Amino acid sequence: xxxxxxxxxxxxSRKQKPSEENLVFGRHFTDHMFIADYVKGTGWQNxxxxxxxxxxxxxxxxxxxxxxxxxxxxxxxRAKDDSIRLFRPEENFKRLNRSLDRLCMPxxxxxxxxxxxxxxxxxxxxxxxxxxxxxxYIRPFVIATEAFLGVxxxxxxxxxxxxxxxGSYYEEGIHPxxxxxxxxxxxxxxxxxxxxxxxxxxxxxxxxQETATAxxxxxxxxxxxxxxxxxxxxxxxxIFFKIDGEVITPAVNGSILEGITRKSIIELLAHxxxxxxxxxxxxxxxxxxxxxxxxEEVFGTGTAAVISPVGELNWNGKIMTxxxxxxxALSKKLYDTLTKIQLGDEEDxxxxxxxxxxxxxxxx
Amino acid sequence: xxxxxxxxxxxxSRKQKPSEENLVFGRHFTDHMFIADYVKGTGWQNxxxxxxxxxxxxxxxxxxxxxxxxxxxxxxxRAKDDSIRLFRPEENFKRLNRSLDRLCMPxxxxxxxxxxxxxxxxxxxxxxxxxxxxxxYIRPFVIATEAFLGVxxxxxxxxxxxxxxxGSYYEEGIHPxxxxxxxxxxxxxxxxxxxxxxxxxxxxxxxxQETATAxxxxxxxxxxxxxxxxxxxxxxxxIFFKIDGEVITPAVNGSILEGITRKSIIELLAHxxxxxxxxxxxxxxxxxxxxxxxxEEVFGTGTAAVISPVGELNWNGKIMTxxxxxxxALSKKLYDTLTKIQLGDEEDxxxxxxxxxxxxxxxx
Ligand SMILES: Cc1ncc(COP(=O)(O)O)c(C=O)c1O
Ligand SMILES: Cc1ncc(COP(=O)(O)O)c(C=O)c1O
Numbered sequence: 208x209x210x211x212x213x214x215x216x217x218x219x220s221r222k223q224k225p226s227e228e229n230l231v232f233g234r235h236f237t238d239h240m241f242i243a244d245y246v247k248g249t250g251w252q253n254x255x256x257x258x259x260x261x262x263x264x265x266x267x268x269x270x271x272x273x274x275x276x277x278x279x280x281x282x283x284x285r286a287k288d289d290s291i292r293l294f295r296p297e298e299n300f301k302r303l304n305r306s307l308d309r310l311c312m313p314x315x316x317x318x319x320x321x322x323x324x325x326x327x328x329x330x331x332x333x334x335x336x337x338x339x340x341x342x343x344y345i346r347p348f349v350i351a352t353e354a355f356l357g358v359x360x361x362x363x364x365x366x367x368x369x370x371x372x373x374g375s376y377y378e379e380g381i382h383p384x385x386x387x388x389x390x391x392x393x394x395x396x397x398x399x400x401x402x403x404x405x406x407x408x409x410x411x412x413x414x415x416q417e418t419a420t421a422x423x424x425x426x427x428x429x430x431x432x433x434x435x436x437x438x439x440x441x442x443x444x445x446i447f448f449k450i451d452g453e454v455i456t457p458a459v460n461g462s463i464l465e466g467i468t469r470k471s472i473i474e475l476l477a478h479x480x481x482x483x484x485x486x487x488x489x490x491x492x493x494x495x496x497x498x499x500x501x502x503e504e505v506f507g508t509g510t511a512a513v514i515s516p517v518g519e520l521n522w523n524g525k526i527m528t529x530x531x532x533x534x535x536a537l538s539k540k541l542y543d544t545l546t547k548i549q550l551g552d553e554e555d556x557x558x559x560x561x562x563x564x565x566x567x568x569x570x571x
Numbered sequence: 572x573x574x575x576x577x578x579x580x581x582x583x584s585r586k587q588k589p590s591e592e593n594l595v596f597g598r599h600f601t602d603h604m605f606i607a608d609y610v611k612g613t614g615w616q617n618x619x620x621x622x623x624x625x626x627x628x629x630x631x632x633x634x635x636x637x638x639x640x641x642x643x644x645x646x647x648x649r650a651k652d653d654s655i656r657l658f659r660p661e662e663n664f665k666r667l668n669r670s671l672d673r674l675c676m677p678x679x680x681x682x683x684x685x686x687x688x689x690x691x692x693x694x695x696x697x698x699x700x701x702x703x704x705x706x707x708y709i710r711p712f713v714i715a716t717e718a719f720l721g722v723x724x725x726x727x728x729x730x731x732x733x734x735x736x737x738g739s740y741y742e743e744g745i746h747p748x749x750x751x752x753x754x755x756x757x758x759x760x761x762x763x764x765x766x767x768x769x770x771x772x773x774x775x776x777x778x779x780q781e782t783a784t785a786x787x788x789x790x791x792x793x794x795x796x797x798x799x800x801x802x803x804x805x806x807x808x809x810i811f812f813k814i815d816g817e818v819i820t821p822a823v824n825g826s827i828l829e830g831i832t833r834k835s836i837i838e839l840l841a842h843x844x845x846x847x848x849x850x851x852x853x854x855x856x857x858x859x860x861x862x863x864x865x866x867e868e869v870f871g872t873g874t875a876a877v878i879s880p881v882g883e884l885n886w887n888g889k890i891m892t893x894x895x896x897x898x899x900a901l902s903k904k905l906y907d908t909l910t911k912i913q914l915g916d917e918e919d920x921x922x923x924x925x926x927x928x929x930x931x932x933x934x935x
Pocket of ligand 1: 442467509510
């Protein structure tokens with residue numbers, strides 16, 4: 208791994224860290240951030256770690272008007288031996304580059320990005336929470352900074368990595384959620400940006416989420432935008448079904464986000480000898496499976512919750528209770544295995560973890 | 572019209588204005604901007620006109636990550652008598668509110684917004700270009716400013732109006748463009764955000780535009796995301812067809828943007844006694860009309876160009892030349908009439924114009 212020239216401008220006045228009890232998601236940020244600048248013709252430059260501070264942009268910056276922005280989300284976990292562990296960070300930067308491409312934004316150097324992240328983590332080491340279940344959420348993002356009101360790819364960008372200590376997704380252990388199947392709004396369609404982790408997809412999802420929350424559902428399940436029949440994903444998670452012993456997840460089709468947790472579960476189950484079927488799956492099929500008692504488990508997958516068992520699906524008012532509203536055996540086993548691998552409590556058989564000892568030698 | 576309490580903080584050091592010859596679009600900005608702040612529970616506040624200056628936002632501001640941002644675009648024209656004229660500004664703020672609603676963002680007070688715009692124009696009066704064809708482009712926009720990495724509507728926002736002197740869309744008079752019908756990418760789908768003027772729609776369009784430009788086409792024509800058969804709109808314009816004497820435009824369906832130029836043309840043609848048919852129109856129908864010599868005119872409509880005649884459509888490699896690649900009589904008549912109404916050279920029969928004399932009394 209080549210070391211990029213990263214400039215360091217570190218602060219003397221560290222913030223008071225929030226209490227690790229009741230840490231909320233996405234509200235606290237660490238003392239520093241990583242930045243790089245892009246100028247068309249010159250490429251990425253000025254890789255630096257600087258105090259966390261406001262971003263100053265011209266009011267005509269393209270990101271405000273035409274939405275050229277993509278992001279990533281991953282976590283750093285603290286193991287019992289105090290080492291810090293990242294789960295497949297290279298996958299996040301690969302996906303960042305796929306998203307950047309879809310939005311006509313310049314590619315980042317994946318190795319340099321990881322190097323920047325590792326250097327930032329070294330500086331912010333003490334911010335990685337110690338309490339079980341807590342972690343340091345990592346948010347890399349790229350924004351178009353050029354001041355220009357024309358609809359065209361920008362010629363200047365900034366790449367940021369910010370860090371936020373977060374609490375456990377499950378305060379009282381893994382438990383099932385209730386999901387509303389969305390019939391009116393569509394998250395993404397083939398030919399659109401659904402496969403990219405870009406701002407517009409999330410903005411468009413807010414309206415449906417609002418309705419779901421008002422009705423007591425924690426997330427919406429998106430159907431495809433063309434036929435409104437096939438399951439796409441859930442809120443900010445991919446979705447898996449266990450039907451009559453078979454594990455099924457919607458095939459990647461251009462409109463769903465290729466989750467890294469999804470990929471890891473497919474690989475883990477293959478490693479265990481139970482391959483996952485990736486294919487289209489319709490609501491009718493799910494309802495039929497439910498009616499015949501064969502819909503055994505439903506679970507969402509994503510960085511935030513790792514595994515989120517689904518206890519109830521509401522499809523046009525038809526309520527389908529899954530596994531009596533309890534966490535299924537497979538969901539639990541996947542959750543336990545993945546979190547143990549992330550925390551170093553189980554062998555990392557598939558070599559997913561980048562481990563950083565307190566002196567930050569890569570040994571994973 | 573109630574007058575909001577607007578605070579003025581004006582600069583002494585005015586910028587040098589760019590030459591009015593060869594003014595490019597969206598690169599120059601005036602000395603001041605209008606801002607208002609929104610805080611959930613309190614509403615809009617701190618309406619102010621301040622020097623044009625960078626926006627400073629927390630790196631975790633929701634606009635960077637989840638795309639809660641909407642905008643508008645309209646123009647101020649200078650008439651021969653030196654008065655300044657706005658074309659249907661109330662329609663823009665109505666549409667802003669519809670866009671805000673789709674993105675779960677707070678409504679603005681339309682009257683106060685117009686008042687803010689008029690006050691800003693008063694301050695920036697000298698920035699409204701004098702050269703024929705030039706104008707002052709007005710860009711209102713609202714962004715979510717809260718620093719929070721959760722996918723949820725923000726609790727704080729800012730509303731801006733910035734101004735940019737721009738050149739004529741047509742340097743050498745109105746002339747037809749070549750359009751590529753897009754088959755791979757989709758701008759928007761029913762249930763998505765296509766009907767809103769929000770950043771994500773434009774970001775998603777860049778990729779298709781890139782391909783079109785590379786092939787020598789000025790814009791893409793979008794087809795519907797479901798059947799990929801029906802015409803939606805063109806780049807940043809709505810689209811009209813004249814077939815065998817009938818003027819047809821795609822009906823508003825939730826996925827196309829309701830253009831104010833589109834609306835005005837429908838109203839103007841009704842006023843002239845030639846109602847426009849608003850309905851679905853497929854590429855097959857267009858190709859058949861072309862084959863039988865009945866596709867008489869095609870033109871795009873939007874604030875930037877007013878009317879943009881289409882001289883060629885490329886649909887899967889099939890080239891359809893329209894009106895021998897020349898500007899049609901109806902396109903020309905609509906262009907002339909609308910620009911004359913905007914500039915005060917023709918009677919404003921439909922009462923579209925808000926006129927500001929140099930002392931800024933509304934007389935329109
Ligand atoms: C829309 C969407 N789908 C799925 C996922 C799951 O992806 P991952 O497993 O990489 O976190 C995410 C991200 O968290 C997401 O935002
Ligand atoms: C996507 C899109 N369609 C159509 C239009 C035309 O709208 P208007 O006539 O209000 O300018 C615009 C805006 O200019 C646009 O951005």
